[in-house]
Amino acid sequence: MTIASFIAKNALRNKRRAMLSILSVAVSLFLLVALQVVLREITLPPEDVGAALRVAVRNKISLANPLPARQLAIIERVPGIDAVSPFTWFGGKYKNEENMTFAQFAMDAKKLRHIFGEAKMSEAEYRDFEETKDSCILGKLTANKYKLKVGDRITLDSTIYPCALSFKIAGIYSGTIDDRNMLFHQEYLDEGCGTEGSVGMWWLKVKSIEDMPKVIETINRSFANSSAEVRAETERAFQLSFISMIGNVKVFVASISSVVVFTLVLVAASTMSMAVRERLRELAILKAVGFRRRELFGLILAESFGLAMAGALLGIGGAYALFTFGSVPKMTNGIFVVLEVTPKIIALAGLVAATLGIIASIAPSISVARMSVVDGLRTLD
Amino acid sequence: MPGANGAIVSIRNLSKIYMQGDTKIAALNRISVDIKAGEFLTLMGPSGSGKSTLLHIIAGIDRPTEGECRVQGVDVARLNESQLADWRNQNVGFVFQTFNLIPVLTAHENVELPLLLTRLSRANRRRQVETALELVGLSDRARHLPRQLSGGQEQRVAIARALVTDPAIIVADEPTGNLDSQSANDVLGVLQSLSRQAGKTVIMVTHDPKAAAFGSRTIHLEKGELLNGTT
Numbered sequence: 001m002t003i004a005s006f007i008a009k010n011a012l013r014n015k016r017r018a019m020l021s022i023l024s025v026a027v028s029l030f031l032l033v034a035l036q037v038v039l040r041e042i043t044l045p046p047e048d049v050g051a052a053l054r055v056a057v058r059n060k061i062s063l064a065n066p067l068p069a070r071q072l073a074i075i076e077r078v079p080g081i082d083a084v085s086p087f088t089w090f091g092g093k094y095k096n097e098e099n100m101t102f103a104q105f106a107m108d109a110k111k112l113r114h115i116f117g118e119a120k121m122s123e124a125e126y127r128d129f130e131e132t133k134d135s136c137i138l139g140k141l142t143a144n145k146y147k148l149k150v151g152d153r154i155t156l157d158s159t160i161y162p163c164a165l166s167f168k169i170a171g172i173y174s175g176t177i178d179d180r181n182m183l184f185h186q187e188y189l190d191e192g193c194g195t196e197g198s199v200g201m202w203w204l205k206v207k208s209i210e211d212m213p214k215v216i217e218t219i220n221r222s223f224a225n226s227s228a229e230v231r232a233e234t235e236r237a238f239q240l241s242f243i244s245m246i247g248n249v250k251v252f253v254a255s256i257s258s259v260v261v262f263t264l265v266l267v268a269a270s271t272m273s274m275a276v277r278e279r280l281r282e283l284a285i286l287k288a289v290g291f292r293r294r295e296l297f298g299l300i301l302a303e304s305f306g307l308a309m310a311g312a313l314l315g316i317g318g319a320y321a322l323f324t325f326g327s328v329p330k331m332t333n334g335i336f337v338v339l340e341v342t343p344k345i346i347a348l349a350g351l352v353a354a355t356l357g358i359i360a361s362i363a364p365s366i367s368v369a370r371m372s373v374v375d376g377l378r379t380l381d
Numbered sequence: 382m383p384g385a386n387g388a389i390v391s392i393r394n395l396s397k398i399y400m401q402g403d404t405k406i407a408a409l410n411r412i413s414v415d416i417k418a419g420e421f422l423t424l425m426g427p428s429g430s431g432k433s434t435l436l437h438i439i440a441g442i443d444r445p446t447e448g449e450c451r452v453q454g455v456d457v458a459r460l461n462e463s464q465l466a467d468w469r470n471q472n473v474g475f476v477f478q479t480f481n482l483i484p485v486l487t488a489h490e491n492v493e494l495p496l497l498l499t500r501l502s503r504a505n506r507r508r509q510v511e512t513a514l515e516l517v518g519l520s521d522r523a524r525h526l527p528r529q530l531s532g533g534q535e536q537r538v539a540i541a542r543a544l545v546t547d548p549a550i551i552v553a554d555e556p557t558g559n560l561d562s563q564s565a566n567d568v569l570g571v572l573q574s575l576s577r578q579a580g581k582t583v584i585m586v587t588h589d590p591k592a593a594a595f596g597s598r599t600i601h602l603e604k605g606e607l608l609n610g611t612t
Contacts, residue, residue: 001490003497013485285481288442289495289542290470292463373442377477 003299011303014275018307021271025311025356026318028264029349032257033319036345039253041336052209053082054115056238057202057219060229066198067228075202078218080211083114086186086199092156092165094146101333102142104156104182106189107203112137115205118176125150125171133188135170139179141329141337143172161193178337180329202230261352268360272304276364283368284376293369300368301361308357316341316349388415389549389582390439395448397434397605408434410605411448418549421576421583423596431605432586433554439584440552441469453549470498474543474581476553476572480535482527482542488514489523492541499546513541516579517571533564540571544581551575553585557592569595 012018057075059065066088075084090104109130112119121129121137129137138148148154150169157164167184190196206215212234219232233241276283283296291299322331323339332339397409409431416422416439424432437443438450441457450457453472460468482491492513496506514520517537527535536556543551553572557565573595575581585596593599601608 001486001493001497002503006486006490006494006497009485281479281481282483285475285477285483286494287466288440288469288475290466290498292466295498374437377481 004302007299007302007306010279010299011306017271017275021268021307022311022314024267025264025308025353026315028260029312029315029353030319031260032352033316033341033345033349034323035253035257035260036348037319037323037339037341038336039249040342040345041339042249051235053206053212054235055204055206055212055216055219055232056235057204057230057232058238059201060231063201065228066200067202067230069197069199071202071223071228071230074222075204075219078215078222080206080208080215082205082207083111084202084204085111085115086201087203088186088189088195088200089160090156090158090165090184090189091160092158094154094156101145102139102180102182104136104184105200106184106186109135109183109185112183115203116176119173120175121171121173125173128170129183132168132170133185134166134168136167136182136184137171137173138169139176139181140172140174141179142182143169145329148172158193161189161195163193165189165192180337261356265356265359268304268308268356269363272300272307272360273364273367275303276300276368280368280371280376284371284373287371287373287376296368297361297365300365301358304361305354305357308353308360312350312353316346316353320346387417389418389420389453390414390416390584391449391451392435392439393449395435395438395445395450397431397438397443398446407605409438409445412602412605412607414600414607416582416584418582419576419580420598421573421596422585423593423599424584424586424602425588425590425593425599426602428588429604430602432602434605435602436552436554436584436586439550440473440475441465470495470546472548472550474540474546474548474551476536476539476543476551476556478555478558480527480532480539480559482535482538484527487524487526488519488530488538488541491527491538492545494542495546509545509547510541513545514538516544516575517541531564532560533567536560536564536568537571540568540575544575549582551581551583553583555586555588557587557589565589565592 057067059067069086072084072086075081085108086106088106090106091100092104093100094102112129113126119137125137129135136154143149148169150172152169153166154169155164155166165184165188167182173179186199204215206212216232216234219230223230286296286299320341323341328336328339392412392414395409395412396407399406399408412431412435424435426432434443438445438457439452441452441460444458455468457465457468482488483494486494489510492510493506496509499506501509511520511523514523517540519534519537519541522530522534522538527538530538540551540556551572556572557568560568569592572583572585576583576597583596585592587593
């Protein structure tokens with residue numbers, strides 16, 4: 001027998017209690033990891049490969065306010081711009097679904113490859129989309145979800161405009177960070193819904209990163225003091241502006257995480273104290289045969305730590321496996337595309353488990369250290 | 382090592398006083414006694430006479446309030462907790478009334494416990510455990526858990542555990558209290574042979590005159606004081 005096997009035998013002497021302890025740690029840490037992963041996702045959205053060169057131009061007052069289509073002529077003349085396209089939210093409902101799980105945008109189809117080059121489709125699909133006015137392209141996730149394929153027709157009822165539009169699926173794209181969206185022709189929207197003359201916003205691509213600041217400044221200045229002032233900003237800044245609308249999510253998640261951890265500490269400490277309390281006489285015997293206080297503390301700590309880390313392995317490992325190998329869009333009903341369990345999050349959860357294991361051992365260790373051998377031997381079972 | 386008079390345990394004016402509120406209760410009152418190496422000494426007396434307290438002080442699991450207790454020349458009262466723990470591991474073997482085996486460990490593993498604190502290799506530990514189990518006649522029960530042993534067998538495993546570090550002194554507190562007469566005789570026989578053949582000093586607390594008869598000398602205590610010792 002070794003000390004390690006002695007510790008293991010003690011930890012598992014009550015298998016049901018050990019299993020419940022491990023599971024409670026596992027479930028709590030799974031929850032903690034899930035919260036941190038979701039928090040990370042909504043506060044730090046993943047960056048597309050081409051995002052570095054893209055600029056979003058929207059109404060300065062509110063994204064919900066449209067912009068005049070005539071702005072295109074001015075924007076196109078700004079030095080440093082490679083391509084520019086309108087981008088208008090359609091807000092269509094598909095098949096009477098209560099909630100939309102994929103967004104639809106009207107744009108200049110011919111500018112798709114220039115501005116959103118990450119989207120991968122065949123050449124034939126690109127051409128068909130560019131040349132067919134009532135066509136659309138769908139993200140792969142949405143196509144799979146609704147079992148749609150190239151050539152199918154879909155009809156969407158707009159929740160913004162008083163119209164319904166029918167589209168032919170010209171292509172199915174993948175390779176972007178969000179393969180859910182649908183893109184179609186701005187011209188088709190204008191004709192079908194009477195939106196001619198206005199667009200939702202502009203997306204443009206600059207020629208180089210060095211051009212970016214000047215382009216942004218020029219565009220903002222060009223429409224300053226006009227009837228439709230704009231805010232031009234990098235794609236990153238545009239994404240982060242959405243997050244600020246959610247409110248102080250970090251504080252909210254931190255609060256829930258703290259409650260989870262605190263409750264876990266209480267449960268673990270209570271369980272460990274109970275386990276040690278049952279063995280006071282045995283611990284007194286160990287003291288009698290020569291185990292010192294620090295050795296007994298080491299035994300208790302190792303047992304507590306071991307149970308906590310077993311739970312951590314299960315909980316953190318389970319979360320990692322689920323979010324890495326599972327279908328996140330399916331799990332989250334399309335709300336999230338990816339949930340990345342980063343090494344930092346794993347380390348945080350591991351640290352919580354380790355700290356938990358240590359804290360849970362403190363109280364019982366102190367009581368054992370204070371216990372005299374004689375008093376321990378008198379303990380009733 | 383034994384003192385000049387051959388005493389392995391030398392107690393002088395030993396007292397143990399407990400406070401109960403403002404009242405002082407003397408569990409032991411100025412006891413002086415020598416115990417020779419290799420003796421099988423039995424401590425007898427009514428309940429509350431202080432015999433277990435005396436045993437605990439000799440074994441180093443309790444400290445006197447006054448007086449001196451030297452075991453193999455070492456004043457155990459002067460050792461700190463850590464030193465006392467080490468000293469116990471090397472010099473004292475314990476046998477208790479309620480066996481006190483670890484229920485999740487086999488007989489072999491229970492006996493091996495004190496050796497985990499030594500620097501012995503696994504192979505050496507195994508050898509010593511096997512020797513100890515052989516001495517108590519339980520080699521064939523090495524892999525049994527305590528619940529698979531009879532009361533007498535459990536107590537003999539406890540004796541093996543007490544022996545495994547080859548201590549000079551074995552202390553036994555009512556070792557036969559929970560056993561039937563046959564098992565009790567077996568256990569007492571083992572303790573007696575440890576004293577007579579292996580030269581161990583055995584100090585046993587008992588209520589039972591039949592058990593005391595196995596010893597080479599009996600000391601009577603009453604109300605914390607020593608009555609005349611008998612041989």
